[in-house]
Amino acid sequence: MKRVLVDLLFFTGRKGGMESYVREVYGRIEPEADGLEFIGFASSELAGSDTTWFPGEIVDSGISGEDRIAWARGELFSVARAARRLRADLVHCPANLGPVWSRVPVVLTVHDLLPFRHPEYVPGAYSRILRSMIRVAAHGARRVLTVSAASAGDIVRYLRVPVGRIDVVPLAGQDTDARPPAAPLPRLPRHVLAVGNRMPHKNFPLLLEAIALIPAACRPHLTVTGSHGDDPLAPVVARLDLEAWVSLRGWLSAEELDRLYAESSLIVFPTLFEGFGLPVLEAMSRGCPMVCSDIPVLHEVAGDAAVYVAPQDTAALAATMRRLLDDPAELARRSGQGRERARTFSWARTARHTVASFQRALAER
Structure with missing residues (x-):
């Protein structure tokens, strides 16, 4: 059994699309993950909330995902230390950032490269810091997951990651087959x-x-x-x-x-x-x-x-x-x-292809 440490420092219960991504994938990953077990290294906010969607133990990092400085330090240094301490075989960093260096191999999910494509939309100093952290994380990762062909092109262009190290795994919408149908509400005109x-x-x-x-x-x-x-x-x-x-x-x-x-x-x-x-x-x-x-x-x-x-x-x-x-x-x-x-997109497929990326990373040396 291989142990995957999942970096959940960014997530606090109020982080939009990336939080939907990690909840949907890890809520469906267990049937796809034969031979893998998961441990979540969580922000203090997430650790204190409902984490029944996660298919393994949650470890409270003591780090606030709302405190940018504490969170950045945690991504750069604490995740790698936790991976060694918890005897992980692989780290998944699902929110663009990861360790500055890690003895344990890393799979990094890069959702977008907004600070590279449009630095004008991110405050000046913060944009520079983010660009540096993303670049370091991507170069140190064994494999890079991303969510679209457009983002994969940006990763090659701006981060110089070889195409062969990138796995494109699209997201999905609401799984209408997984929940009982609600009584339809009338659409409000205009x-x-x-x-x-x-x-x-x-x-x-x-x-x-x-x-x-x-x-x-x-x-x-x-x-x-x-x-x-x-x-x-x-x-x-x-x-x-x-x-x-x-x-x-x-x-x-x-x-x-x-x-x-x-x-x-x-x-x-x-x-x-x-x-x-x-x-x-x-x-x-x-x-x-x-x-x-x-x-x-x-x-x-x-x-x-x-x-x-x-x-x-x-x-x-x-x-x-x-x-x-x-x-x-x-x-x-x-x-x-x-x-x-x-219906052409599926969270189960996203989870399955995410596991395939993990298996590739574990097989590579």
Whole structure:
């Protein structure tokens, strides 16, 4: 039996797409992982929460995932020490960063290279530190997992990792076959939902400007979820005089988010850059019609099921939302196409291919 130490220092219960990734993969990995056992090296926040999804022992690192300095030190040094102490045969670092050096081989998941592709979206000193940490982790890893062909290309280009050391393992949306069907909720007419944090590349100010371009008589209601603390979109809403049409929501539980997806007429994802675009699949798997940015990685994810708009064209986004909301038949058609597209992705397959990467790393010397 080989022991895999899973680096869970980044995860606190409030970390969005990467947290969904690690919970979904490790919630499904046990049937795929013959000959492997797992131990989670967790942040103090995660260790104090419900970790029944993890298929092994959880060790409390005593490190806060909310304290950037403590977390960075933990990634660089504590993970490797824990791997030796706990007699691990392999380390999986699922959140872009890992040890500066490790005697135990490492598989690193790199979701995206935002600090390399768009350093202007990450605060200056923090961007430089992240670039250095990602580069060190990738060069020290025996194998690098990533979530899309677009991200794999960035890893080769910016990190100079050979293609032969990279495993592309796409993510998935909601597993509609794994849970009992809920009673359907009526979709609210002319209700638009956007999901994501407030990093600049999420491009939510442009979405608000597009909403403002739609005449008040037919303007949809917009809900934007995912803020932490004071919402930087609030002044934009006030400037555009959109208080009657826009709801800014904080971090939501899975149940609350499910309800919003079920009630919304249209989901909009106006991002400028993504490594994968998990909210797109999560929305389509729930039958939500999708408008998203016309960038290569989202074509990888959504195929022909989404409606694409240039991510900096405010007028085109406004016109597209208005056209779709005025056409219930088209919304219904897009809903069906989205469900079909989402079914081509599977968390069980993601878990299986993740284990295959682990086995390759263990076999290599």
